[in-house]
Amino acid sequence: MPLEVFAFGSLCIMAEGRCYLSSYLTGESPNTVGACSPARFVRWQQTPQGLESRLNEVLIDRYQDGENAGYPTLCKGRYLVDGERYHALEEPTSLNTLELLPELMAANIASVKIEGRQRSPAYVTQVAKVWRQAIDRCKADPQNFVPQSAWMETLGAMSEGTQTTLGAYHRKWQ
Numbered sequence: 398m399p400l401e402v403f404a405f406g407s408l409c410i411m412a413e414g415r416c417y418l419s420s421y422l423t424g425e426s427p428n429t430v431g432a433c434s435p436a437r438f439v440r441w442q443q444t445p446q447g448l449e450s451r452l453n454e455v456l457i458d459r460y461q462d463g464e465n466a467g468y469p470t471l472c473k474g475r476y477l478v479d480g481e482r483y484h485a486l487e488e489p490t491s492l493n494t495l496e497l498l499p500e501l502m503a504a505n506i507a508s509v510k511i512e513g514r515q516r517s518p519a520y521v522t523q524v525a526k527v528w529r530q531a532i533d534r535c536k537a538d539p540q541n542f543v544p545q546s547a548w549m550e551t552l553g554a555m556s557e558g559t560q561t562t563l564g565a566y567h568r569k570w571q
Contacts (some may be wrong), residue, residue, distance in 0.1 A: 399507035404494045405524060406512020407557045408564060409433075410472050410487050418471040423453050432515050434470045441466075450474075467558050489558030495531055495548060497566060499539045520555055527551050 411417065416433045420426050427433040438453040448460045450469035457474035460466045467473060467489040476485045494501065494509075501509065511528055513521045527548045535542040553561055 400505070401508045401510055402494070402501055402506050403492060404501070404509035404511060405492060405528065405552065406510075407489075407491050408487070408562070416472070419452075422455060422471055434468065439469055465559050473557070488560075490560045490562050491552075491556035491558075492564045493549075493552050493556065493561035494563065494566060495528070495544045495552065497563070498531055498535045498544075499542050502535060502539055523551060524555055 409416070411433075416427045419433045419435075423435060423438045425435050425438075427435075434452050440451045440454070442449045442451065444459075446459055447462070447464075448466055450457045450460070450466065452469045452471060455471075457469035457471060458467070459475070470489075472486045473484060473489040474486075475482050478485050491512075509528065509532075511521075511524055531542075531544060531548055553559060
């Protein structure tokens with residue numbers, strides 16, 4: 398049976414298209430409107446405390462000058478909990494399995510899934526270009542494949558929160 402593996406993109410605590418948090422806050426299902434945190438509910442506002450991102454008037458995060466600001470998704474906001482402000486549910490980060498490509502190919506993975514939903518054509522173009530180059534290079538010489546630093550930099554810059562992870566692939570329990 399052909400197997401597809403999620404290889405690159407934003408990690409979510411919900412099943413894609415079934416974000417009950419976003420549905421609760423906006424009254425819109427991501428599955429029917431095509432987006433978690435639909436743009437018509439998003440508002441950015443500069444305040445004396447910093448740049449605030451809001452979803453349907455609920456404060457999702459506040460950014461200081463020079464801090465990277467992510468798209469306001471409810472599950473990846475920073476909230477004040479017991480006097481401490483932090484990412485209470487999930488940090489904004491993207492899965493990047495590029496360094497595992499030889500292992501994925503050895504496991505006969507038929508395809509890799511690259512996030513494209515809610516992303517611009519420029520994002521999809523850049524990410525797909527890197528992955529195409531990496532797949533071609535890995536197929537040519539899997540034993541000596543090492544991701545190029547330029548690829549990793551491009552993917553890192555395109556990643557949510559500009560940070561990447563191997564997700565469950567690096568967990569001890571696997």
